[in-house]
Amino acid sequence: MTDRALSIAADVEAFVRTVVIPYEKDARARSGHGPSDELVAEMREKAKLAGVLTPHILADGSHLSQRETAIVLIASGFSPLGPLAVNTMAPDEGNMYLLGHVATDEQKARFLTPLIQGSARSAFLMTEPAAEGGAGSDPSMMMTTCRLDGNHWIINGRKRFITGYQGAAVGIVMAKSDDGACMFLVDLPDPAITVETILDTIDSSMPGGHAALRIDNLRVPADQMLGQSGEGFKYAQIRLSPARLSHCMRWLGGCRRAHEIATDYACQREAFGKLLIDHEGVGFMLAENMILLQQCELMIDWCAGVLDSGSLGTAESSMTKVSVSEALMKIADNCVQVMGGDGVTGDTIVEQLFREIRAFRIYDGPTEVHKWSLAKKIKRDYLKG
Incomplete structure (x- = not known):
């Protein structure tokens, strides 16, 4: 690991522990639809x-490597x-990565720069209502359409589970043309995009929550298409593999924090004549957490190395997303169980981290979808001999 990454990660962790964690009790952080933009702006200042x-994007616009980014994002995740x-939060972090790789210089100046500066948030408009047969885990089912009209594209459709739309200034909209999937950069809000509802969901860490949207004759100038018509799925893969890994990084940091809190509780709380940590039923859960935390770190580092080698890392990011998300779920559950009644209250961040995990x-793909994709790869590789 590089000295620069270690230094950045140490600074980020110190900032989160000393400055950010006290905000967890702030009423502006405790909405069911995510922290307020006022709070976000205050913390970012x-x-x-x-x-x-x-911290993962350097002053000259270059990115840390994925392995360097890992320790920085893990440090940022010590608080939701x-x-x-x-x-470094989704969807902005993934959107910044995508624009950095695909956008033109003019598009970067207009849409990417405010995101890097932290003065704007973004939304990625891909997922559609399942009840209408739209795109979800299978983006090829996309029903939102786009057609060229002079020097503009006209977009129509519905979107659902659009994280952070409410309050976002930059949108990346996916739709299908006669050529295939396309991506467009859009200034938000736009009167052609209507918020039908902000969904009530189990998680609550992302500003703006998760929106259901209707798009009616959205007109987008042709020079705001991201890349080429029909190449949208290729660009989605550029974004999604690192984005899956980034989620693993951030929530590993969160589960390290939950483990710290549960350990502190078990080493101070007494029951039946001894500390909880001395009861094997409790101590073994914390020991399991230690093992799983190390396994998650190793999986993340391995996958990051694959991405740094220039590979898209589709299979590797799928394996890592499955392994890490399932392990983190067990860690979070163990922490709740160790803390008993206190673990299901809002008195500590453990309860929220359990919901978030x-x-x-x-x-970014349920466990079962990633396993299905990996099984297809196993069969394909076998048939190749």
């Missing part, structure tokens, strides 16, 4: 002054508010 805003404060097992 402090992060900027501390020199830890958008940490990635928001230092600007449960949602993580679904977004």
